[in-house]
Amino acid sequence: MKKATSVLKYLAMLGVAVFLLTYALKGYPLESLLHDMGAVDYRWILLSIALAMTSHWLRAYRWNILLRPLGYQNLNSFRTLLCVMSGYLANLAVPRMGEVTKCGALRKTDEVPMTTSLGSVVTERFIDLICLLISLTLTFLVERNRLKDFSENFIREKMSGLAPLLPYLYWIAAIGFVVALGGLFFFWKNKKKLRKYPLFGKAEHIVRQVVDGLLSFRKMKNVPGFLISTTLIWVLYFLMTYVVFFAIPETSSLSWGAGLAAFAFGGIAMTAPVSGGIGTYHLIVSAILMLYGVNHQSALLYATVMHAAQTVMTIFFGGIGLFGSIFISKRKKHEQDKHTVENT
Numbered sequence: 001m002k003k004a005t006s007v008l009k010y011l012a013m014l015g016v017a018v019f020l021l022t023y024a025l026k027g028y029p030l031e032s033l034l035h036d037m038g039a040v041d042y043r044w045i046l047l048s049i050a051l052a053m054t055s056h057w058l059r060a061y062r063w064n065i066l067l068r069p070l071g072y073q074n075l076n077s078f079r080t081l082l083c084v085m086s087g088y089l090a091n092l093a094v095p096r097m098g099e100v101t102k103c104g105a106l107r108k109t110d111e112v113p114m115t116t117s118l119g120s121v122v123t124e125r126f127i128d129l130i131c132l133l134i135s136l137t138l139t140f141l142v143e144r145n146r147l148k149d150f151s152e153n154f155i156r157e158k159m160s161g162l163a164p165l166l167p168y169l170y171w172i173a174a175i176g177f178v179v180a181l182g183g184l185f186f187f188w189k190n191k192k193k194l195r196k197y198p199l200f201g202k203a204e205h206i207v208r209q210v211v212d213g214l215l216s217f218r219k220m221k222n223v224p225g226f227l228i229s230t231t232l233i234w235v236l237y238f239l240m241t242y243v244v245f246f247a248i249p250e251t252s253s254l255s256w257g258a259g260l261a262a263f264a265f266g267g268i269a270m271t272a273p274v275s276g277g278i279g280t281y282h283l284i285v286s287a288i289l290m291l292y293g294v295n296h297q298s299a300l301l302y303a304t305v306m307h308a309a310q311t312v313m314t315i316f317f318g319g320i321g322l323f324g325s326i327f328i329s330k331r332k333k334h335e336q337d338k339h340t341v342e343n344t
Contacts, residue, residue: 022279028300036301044247045305048240049313055236056317059124060084062229065222066120072112079109079328082321089318092276092311099125105322108329131234132267139264143257146291238263244306250298251289258292266306276314281307 060080067075087102103117140147220226242259245251262285269284270277282303289299 028297032297033301033304036297037305039249040301040305041247044243045309048244048306048309051236051240051243052310052313053317055233055240056084056088057081058229058233058236062226062233063120063124065220065226065229066123067112067117068222069220070116070120072110075110075112079325080106082324082328083109085314085318085321086325088314089322092314092318095273095275105325105329109325109332127230131230132264135234135238135260135264135267139257139260143261147261237267241266241306244302244309247305248298248302250294251302254289254292254294258289261288261291262302276311277307 057077060083061077063084064072064075064077064080083102083105086105087098089098090101091098099118099121100114103112103114103121106112106117107114238260241263242256245254245259265288266281266285269281272280274280282300285303285306286296286299289302290296294302
């Protein structure tokens with residue numbers, strides 16, 4: 001039953017993604033799209049992929065910085081990169097599945113408990129959210145004249161659809177807060193009694209591991225490395241978006257401010273709960289580029305080429321990451337079994 005529900009959920013998200021992509025590309029015949037893609041200068045696409053892979057390696061390096069203070073000193077950036085890429089591959093199938101997948105892969109390659117690594121991933125996501133907000137703020141400061149009307153209309157349109165639901169959302173949030181607060185108070189008052197039960201003790205241990213992962217940044221020894229790698233990750237995200245402008249004649253003259261806008265709003269599009277940002281990325285990024293005078297088809301061409309390049313890169317290197325992490329874990333298990341036999 002659970003498996004069937006997961007399959008239905010995946011099919012529903014995929015259906016939404018296909019619908020959004022079809023809607024985005026409406027009015028752009030497939031023959032014309034393929035013809036225009038043939039005129040793209042793919043040297044810039046390869047550069048974009050190289051920049052993206054460098055950012056992923058830095059993400060693996062930064063993850064190691066978070067985990068080392070927790071007792072995992074022998075983490076290798078290459079092995080962690082394999083886990084990171086396998087996570088990106090999983091995200092193409094099911095949004096947010098990548099976090100669990102890469103933590104599971106790291107448990108097999110380096111024996112880091114999933115609860116600990118998941119806690120550190122939550123910390124990473126919080127930092128990434130701050131960086132995305134900084135990017136958006138910088139975008140509005142630099143391009144405020146172009147983006148003011150677009151953002152106001154976008155927010156007004158979305159909020160008008162949510163307005164009838166807001167009272168219910170407030171009540172749900174309030175009830176959830178009261179229930180959570182009551183639960184915490186109950187456990188705090190009865191924790192000595194509850195610790196007598198093995199299941200509670202196991203749950204408490206898991207929670208402690210997650211909290212350790214969440215607070216891992218407080219124990220960091222390499223703070224400069226963490227800050228520099230975080231900055232470089234987001235600079236590379238911008239550059240991998242901007243350089244693709246030069247691959248298409250109609251976007252090659254756009255300013256770096258336009259690149260900043262495409263990068264920031266593209267980041268928002270990729271957070272949508274659809275497989276790989278399919279459809280949402282095309283709709284939002286093409287709308288942004290049209291604000292800069294790019295015609296509809298050229299704007300869609302850019303969004304399609306950019307998204308397709310990153311998707312192909314994720315499938316290729318994500319597949320290498322998945323099989324590489326499996327190979328490492330099996331080899332490690334084989335060596336452990338061999339060592340056990342030799343000692344008996």
